[in-house]
Amino acid sequence: MLSKKAKYALKALLYLTKNADRGLVLISEIANSERIPRKFLEAILVDLKTQGVLQSTRGKNGGYSLAKDPSQVSVGNIVRMIDGPLAPIQCVSHLYYRKCDECLNEETCEIRLVMKKVRDATAAILDTTYLSDLQKINVLVNEEPL
Amino acid sequence: MLSKKAKYALKALLYLTKNADRGLVLISEIANSERIPRKFLEAILVDLKTQGVLQSTRGKNGGYSLAKDPSQVSVGNIVRMIDGPLAPIQCVSHLYYRKCDECLNEETCEIRLVMKKVRDATAAILDTTYLSDLQKINVLVNEEPL
DNA sequence: TATTTGTCTATATAATCTATAGACTTTATG
DNA sequence: CATAAAGTCTATAGATTATATAGACAAATA
Numbered sequence: 001m002l003s004k005k006a007k008y009a010l011k012a013l014l015y016l017t018k019n020a021d022r023g024l025v026l027i028s029e030i031a032n033s034e035r036i037p038r039k040f041l042e043a044i045l046v047d048l049k050t051q052g053v054l055q056s057t058r059g060k061n062g063g064y065s066l067a068k069d070p071s072q073v074s075v076g077n078i079v080r081m082i083d084g085p086l087a088p089i090q091c092v093s094h095l096y097y098r099k100c101d102e103c104l105n106e107e108t109c110e111i112r113l114v115m116k117k118v119r120d121a122t123a124a125i126l127d128t129t130y131l132s133d134l135q136k137i138n139v140l141v142n143e144e145p146l
Numbered sequence: 147m148l149s150k151k152a153k154y155a156l157k158a159l160l161y162l163t164k165n166a167d168r169g170l171v172l173i174s175e176i177a178n179s180e181r182i183p184r185k186f187l188e189a190i191l192v193d194l195k196t197q198g199v200l201q202s203t204r205g206k207n208g209g210y211s212l213a214k215d216p217s218q219v220s221v222g223n224i225v226r227m228i229d230g231p232l233a234p235i236q237c238v239s240h241l242y243y244r245k246c247d248e249c250l251n252e253e254t255c256e257i258r259l260v261m262k263k264v265r266d267a268t269a270a271i272l273d274t275t276y277l278s279d280l281q282k283i284n285v286l287v288n289e290e291p292l
Numbered sequence: 293t294a295t296t297t298g299t300c301t302a303t304a305t306a307a308t309c310t311a312t313a314g315a316c317t318t319t320a321t322g
Numbered sequence: 323c324a325t326a327a328a329g330t331c332t333a334t335a336g337a338t339t340a341t342a343t344a345g346a347c348a349a350a351t352a
Contacts, residue, residue: 001147002234002261004310007246010257027329035248040311046330058329059319075260088148100153102181110280111156114221114271115148121267125260134256149340173298186342192299204298205350 006082008036009044013053013078017070017131024056024063044082051081070135076126086126087119094123152228154182155190159199159224163216163277170202170209190228197227216281222272232272233265240269 011034019025027045031038045064048054055067066073079086080095087093091100092115103109157180165171173191177184191210194200201213212219225232226241233239237246238261249255 001231003308007235007257011248014256024328026327035250037311039313042329043311056329057319058317058327060327061320062318062328064329085147089153102157104181108284110160110283111153113283114275114280117271118268121271122264125263125267129260134260137256137259138254150342151340183342185344188298189342202298203350204296204348206296207351208297208349210298 002079003083005040005044006079008034008041009048009078009082010075011036012041012045013048013066013073013131014134016054016064016066017135020066020070024061024065026063030064048078048081053078053081066131070131073131074127075129075131075134076123079126086122088115092116092119094119148225149229151186151190152225154180154187155194155224155228156221157182158187158191159194159212159219159277160280162200162210162212163281166212166216170207170211172209176210194224194227199224199227212277216277219277220273221275221277221280222269225272232268234261238262238265240265 012030015030015034016025027042028038030036030045031041045054045056049056049064049067053067053073054064056062056064076086085093085096087096089100089112090096090098091103091106091109091112099106100109100112103112106112158176161176161180162171173188174184176182176191177187191200191202195202195210195213199213199219200210202208202210222232231239231242233242235246235258236242236244237249237252237255237258245252246255246258249258252258
């Protein structure tokens with residue numbers, strides 16, 4: 001399960017992607033628009049800034065904007081930043097690999113093999129889906145005829 | 147992330163699958179062989195029994211065995227029994243569907259679409275992999291030449 | 293009736309998730 | 323230079339879940 005934190009992060013980043021032409025956007029605008037608890041969102045944005053996905057300016061007229069091109073930030077990147085490994089078990093993770101405590105022989109672990117498939121399938125989707133891809137999805141929907 | 151509980155459940159079921167011909171197997175044997183905390187495993191097995199995957203007999207010569215044919219029990223079944231939904235977000239789950247609290251329009255939610263792909267890919271793997279499939283994996287490995 | 297084995301109930305600890313409060317710092321602008 | 327508007331930092335708190343452990347209880351067999 002994706003944490004709420006990660007879901008909020010994705011929503012916030014997508015909002016900033018959609019509003020990239022408007023320059024800096026206020027935390028509270030994002031919080032209101034996406035119905036994310038204000039203070040919780042603050043912490044998430046600081047986190048994303050630390051990780052280099054966002055940039056911000058303080059003081060009057062300040063706010064947040066993307067630090068990278070939306071075509072360079074994948075959903076997989078973001079989920080990993082907030083929640084850690086995509087893999088259902090760590091012994092199958094690429095970036096967060098760790099041996100299972102109780103496992104005697106990793107080579108012959110059948111569960112490991114199934115979970116590896118799941119990890120690979122998940123990564124294949126999330127690591128090839130970028131913010132820019134998500135943004136495009138509803139363009140047609142929003143362009144309703146007058 | 148799969149919980150340890152679910153991983154232990156899978157390991158225990160796989161162990162029982164491999165030892166199906168031996169009749170009833172002791173909790174403590176499973177716990178020792180798979181290095182699962184004994185008392186914790188107990189609770190898991192009771193759970194799996196309640197859900198109809200296992201059967202047990204009390205008293206001397208008692209123990210656990212599978213209640214179904216291993217070709218009828220999928221990894222997806224088991225994971226759902228213990229951890230609930232396979233889906234990364236509930237709004238995309240088939241059996242545990244629930245609307246996201248903060249979501250205004252589910253139809254146009256881009257995040258929902260990516261996560262739906264992940265859920266479908268995961269389900270495609272786990273719902274078509276049965277205990278019997280897992281059991282087969284190491285048959286060749288174990289049949290080492292003398 | 294003693295022993296073996298599963299069952300039930302309660303408890304404990306730790307971690308994580310989700311969130312909130314409030315003081316502080318920076319920046320623009322009048 | 324004072325004020326207002328914004329992000330930042332630190333602390334905390336409540337709830338839930340994960341991961342166990344202990345011990346009394348019930349059933350089956352020999």
